[in-house]
Amino acid sequence: MAQRVINFNPGPSALPLSVLEQAKAELLDFQGTGMSVLETSHRSKSFEAVLDSAIQRTRRLLGLDESYHVLFLQGGASMQFAMVPMNLAAGKPVDYVDTGTWSTKAIKEARICGKETRVVASSEDQQFTYIPEKVPVNSDAAYLHITSNNTIRGTQWRSFPEAGAVPLVCDMSSDIFSRRFDPRPFGLIYAGAQKNAGPAGVTLVIIREDMLQRVPKELPTMLKYSIYADNRSLYNTPPCFSIYICELVLKWIEETVGGLDRMEKINEEKAAILYDYIDSQDFYRGTARRDSRSRMNVTFLLPEAGLEKDFLAGATDAGLVGLKGHRSVGGLRASIYNATTLEGVKSLVDYMKHFAKR
């Protein structure tokens, strides 16, 4: 086998090696069916068991009670930017916190959908380098939308705003299953799977039963959350193989890592190694305000942008890939999602020390 690299890609991103190995072992014969999950009917017993297990694991890991539906959709998190306002506005204004690119896109889509869209807090005044402390809550809002982790800017909500009776809606694409949180204030959570939950091609949607009452009758069938909830995500053919990999990833978190609390500890440890090093010297500079730093995406700069090419080339030679910052902001970014190991992060710090010295 070719040497596997240490993968810091922002998404799609590293998957646990044991997950890939199991998928490889089962590729030609999934659990004695004599065929791959790629070739199996989505209505077969064997696939239904996979789907059911993915739902149950999501419930257990996040501590969801019976009032939540766990759905698997297509269209990416970007599709949710439109589906959320279409389904949940219910004739009321919709409120958003703008913490950079992905929130900005969600706001744009709500406006395209013709909803009265209010930006109640924003960190645009400082290039989205922080999470706003004060979030005004309007009691007439249909929901308050936030992005829990800002993949591009490297910021993350430590705790979520308290919105009382106004349901929170959250884009958790880049930090779902990375830490524990109280799901109860959330009316809806969505996440493209391709960072912490699995491969590209499937989007996890967790929706509370009362939100389903808001779904307008006149929406096209495939844009209604209620269709997915009523049919356990099997109204049409779902992305079976992506769901299968998600199930393996969730099993890995539960059974190999030892659950979400343990996962969170490891993630804290990994982020601390990287930030402690960045704070201990003056060659590299973190871009996010300290109290808003992401434990998933560590964004940093070199003393001169001209050195980035050299840094990235040397990193690739050292087997460290995916460290280029997003094209819209430049700089460097280490995405250290669940599947990135502690050893991988230590190797990155060793390389950073070596490069700074050189």
Ligand SMILES: Cc1ncc(COP(=O)(O)O)c(C=O)c1O
């Ligand atoms: C926080 C966040 N939201 C949304 C998206 C868009 O996801 P998708 O490509 O699945 O539409 C991304 C992609 O990186 C993201 O990081």
